[in-house]
Amino acid sequence: MVHRKFWKLQRHHRALFGSLIIIAIIGVWRGLWGLMDKYIFPEQYLLSHVTTLVGGFFVLWMTQNTIKSIT
DSSP, rough: HHHHHHHHHHHHOHHHHHHHHHHHHHHHHHHHHHHHHHHHTTTTTHHHHHHHHHHHHHHHHHHHHHHHHHH
C-alpha cells in the first residue's frame, strides 16, 4: 500500500519525491556523522578524523576492486 503511494508520488511529483530522497540522505549522513563523533575516539579529534578517512578510502578501494572483478 505504501509502496504504491510512493510510486504514484514519484511518477506525478518528481520534484517533491526528489526532495524527500535528498532529505532522507542528509538525515542518514547526519546521523552517521554524529555517531562517529561520539564513538570513534571522541576525545582525540585528529585521530578520529584520520581513522574514518582511512576507513572510507578502504571501503571505496574495496568496492572499486569488487566492481572491476564483476565486469
